[in-house]
Amino acid sequence: MPQLIVNEIFHSIQGESTWAGVPMVFVRLTGCPLRCTWCDTTYSFHEGRARSFDEVLAEVAAYGCRTVEVTGGEPLAQQACYSFLAALADAGYTVLLETAGSHDLSPVDPRVHAIMDLKCPGSGEERHNRWSNLEHLKPERDELKFVIADRADYEWAKAKVAEHELGKRVKAILFSPVFGKLEYETLSRWMLDDRLPPPVRFQVQMHKHIWHPSTRGV
Numbered sequence: 001m002p003q004l005i006v007n008e009i010f011h012s013i014q015g016e017s018t019w020a021g022v023p024m025v026f027v028r029l030t031g032c033p034l035r036c037t038w039c040d041t042t043y044s045f046h047e048g049r050a051r052s053f054d055e056v057l058a059e060v061a062a063y064g065c066r067t068v069e070v071t072g073g074e075p076l077a078q079q080a081c082y083s084f085l086a087a088l089a090d091a092g093y094t095v096l097l098e099t100a101g102s103h104d105l106s107p108v109d110p111r112v113h114a115i116m117d118l119k120c121p122g123s124g125e126e127r128h129n130r131w132s133n134l135e136h137l138k139p140e141r142d143e144l145k146f147v148i149a150d151r152a153d154y155e156w157a158k159a160k161v162a163e164h165e166l167g168k169r170v171k172a173i174l175f176s177p178v179f180g181k182l183e184y185e186t187l188s189r190w191m192l193d194d195r196l197p198p199p200v201r202f203q204v205q206m207h208k209h210i211w212h213p214s215t216r217g218v
């Protein structure tokens with residue numbers, strides 16, 4: 001029976017992406033090969049236990065909520081995640097995937113809404129960007145996210161948007177300041193001054209404003 005190493009399962013308000021504000025169930029998988037300097041889920045690197053698909057699907061179903069996000073850690077670092085995403089879609093859920101973009105997106109079930117990071121230099125993990133994944137994004141439903149620590153990251157993100165014509169590849173490009181490091185107003189000002197066009201958009205991590213920023217399971 002297929003298994004996943006699961007860190008936590010919880011019901012909360014989506015804090016990021018164009019889905020921000022939507023109640024959903026989160027399945028956080030254990031493990032990540034990256035070590036972003038500003039990572040806010042380091043507890044997911046090692047904590048977790050093996051659980052069967054049936055067990056996880058039963059716990060998800062118990063919340064009575066039809067939208068599910070699979071996140072991490074880096075969920076695609078577990079090979080079984082690909083078939084788990086398909087199992088969720090088969091069960092009729094609206095399925096979101098939050099991924100660092102370091103693993104192959106091509107086997108991801110086409111019913112899944114992928115929110116993929118492009119790692120800026122300030123993360124310390126730029127070398128893990130798997131640029132071939134850009135070819136597998138679905139313009140009608142997928143989203144790209146840049147977590148921006150400083151002006152250098154902002155300039156890098158802006159250049160990548162232009163260089164790879166990212167606006168044609170996804171429905172939204174999220175510019176998200178590193179919480180507690182880059183002021184919201186500063187990033188907003190840069191975006192306004194540069195007249196960045198849609199689908200680029202500013203985002204905050206909404207859940208860090210609903211609950212205390214260090215709260216887990218939200």
Ligand code: SF4
Nearest residue numbers: 032034036039073100
């Ligand atoms: S990819 Fe995500 S989970 Fe992994 S280190 Fe970076 S922020 Fe943390």
